[in-house]
Amino acid sequence: MADLLPPLGTAQTDGKTKVDEKVDYSNLPCPVPYEELHREAIMSLKADNFEGLRFDFSKGLNQKFSLSHSVMMGPTEVPSQSPDTTIKIPTAHYEFGANYFDPKLMLIGRLMTDGRLNARVKADLTDRLVLKANGQLTNEPHMSHAMFNFDYMGSDYRAQLQLGNSALIGATYIQSVTPRLSLGGEVFWAGVPRKSGIGYAARYDTDKMVATAQVASTGTIAMNYVQKISDKVSLATDFAYNYLSRDVVASVGYDYILRQSRVRGKIDSNGVASALLEERLSMGLNFLLSAELDHKKKDYKFGFGLTVG
Amino acid sequence: MAAKPCLKIKGRGKGPKGSSSSTTSSSSSKNELVKEWTNWSLKKAKVATQYGFIPLIIIIGMKSDPKPHLFQLLSPV
Numbered sequence: 001m002a003d004l005l006p007p008l009g010t011a012q013t014d015g016k017t018k019v020d021e022k023v024d025y026s027n028l029p030c031p032v033p034y035e036e037l038h039r040e041a042i043m044s045l046k047a048d049n050f051e052g053l054r055f056d057f058s059k060g061l062n063q064k065f066s067l068s069h070s071v072m073m074g075p076t077e078v079p080s081q082s083p084d085t086t087i088k089i090p091t092a093h094y095e096f097g098a099n100y101f102d103p104k105l106m107l108i109g110r111l112m113t114d115g116r117l118n119a120r121v122k123a124d125l126t127d128r129l130v131l132k133a134n135g136q137l138t139n140e141p142h143m144s145h146a147m148f149n150f151d152y153m154g155s156d157y158r159a160q161l162q163l164g165n166s167a168l169i170g171a172t173y174i175q176s177v178t179p180r181l182s183l184g185g186e187v188f189w190a191g192v193p194r195k196s197g198i199g200y201a202a203r204y205d206t207d208k209m210v211a212t213a214q215v216a217s218t219g220t221i222a223m224n225y226v227q228k229i230s231d232k233v234s235l236a237t238d239f240a241y242n243y244l245s246r247d248v249v250a251s252v253g254y255d256y257i258l259r260q261s262r263v264r265g266k267i268d269s270n271g272v273a274s275a276l277l278e279e280r281l282s283m284g285l286n287f288l289l290s291a292e293l294d295h296k297k298k299d300y301k302f303g304f305g306l307t308v309g
Numbered sequence: 310m311a312a313k314p315c316l317k318i319k320g321r322g323k324g325p326k327g328s329s330s331s332t333t334s335s336s337s338s339k340n341e342l343v344k345e346w347t348n349w350s351l352k353k354a355k356v357a358t359q360y361g362f363i364p365l366i367i368i369i370g371m372k373s374d375p376k377p378h379l380f381q382l383l384s385p386v
Contacts, residue, residue, distance in 0.1 A: 065370030
């Protein structure tokens with residue numbers, strides 16, 4: 001009997017370590033929100049390049065409350081009939097903004113000199129249900145948009161209901177299937193152009209890479225892959241294909257986060273090369289340089305800016 | 310207020326349409342009324358938000374702790 005006991009003891013400890021390495025399917029992490037599925041790729045590949053001068057001044061009155069003043073001068077594009085020519089109209093505007101950040105309530109408002117208001121609200125109704133509202137209100141009739149989202153965060157899933165003006169209803173759902181893989185889907189119904197659509201998405205992430213894929217009945221198929229080479233460098237690539245309009249775009253980009261600056265650049269299969277540099281000149285003072293060269297349309301855009309606070 | 314829908318004229322206009330279609334016309338007129346009232350209230354809500362959202366944020370911000378002074382709100386520095 002004494003001979004049998006030690007082998008049983010060792011067998012039990014071996015079995016326990018094997019169970020710890022196996023996946024605990026009842027305790028999966030919460031997935032990223034459906035609209036942020038490809039957030040790492042967006043940071044590298046869809047940096048906000050601008051044209052002209054941009055000056056942002058933000059003044060904090062409080063931990064939670066701050067005001068911002070923003071001046072933008074430069075040409076803005078106007079949609080033109082022929083796709084080859086771009087019409088640009090020089091404009092200058094000033095935007096006043098107020099922000100309030102609370103753990104439970106976030107309010108952001110931006111008002112331009114021509115009366116356009118851009119409002120965002122995020123309120124935690126309970127600790128699992130979040131209401132988000134987003135609106136662009138203009139003085140011109142029928143040009144305003146508003147969207148309300150109700151997000152519910154479960155233990156390993158997220159569900160969202162969207163309601164928009166002009167009768168837009170959408171719902172998304174995303175679920176963690178393994179600690180690294182999450183799958184999700186969305187449906188939407190738009191009242192004004194009587195359209196409805198359904199889409200599926202998948203995301204696989206590890207410490208070093210993130211890969212996502214999305215398919216929608218509106219015709220888009222998008223796949224992207226981001227490789228994190230180190231803390232400072234990450235490379236991303238993206239492929240988008242629309243099977244209804246037969247458009248294909250592929251792009252490759254990089255994101256270097258250095259001590260005093262951050263450089264993001266990308267090159268496209270449409271012949272567009274762009275880059276954005278954000279340099280920290282001193283505490284609270286950031287200098288921005290943006291360039292976008294469209295060799296196919298021969299449209300070159302350069303911008304510079306300063307951000308204070 | 311010119312934007313308010315005229316209820317009385319509508320009721321009289323749809324009355325003498327015929328007894329067989331009276332139930333359908335009353336339910337469709339109810340739908341029309343609901344649509345008119347929701348459009349009117351949405352328009353007023355949009356104007357109220359456009360004028361009042363930024364003042365609302367400023368009021369909530371000025372009441373939060375630690376209370377900032379009015380001078381800090383207005384000065385450019």
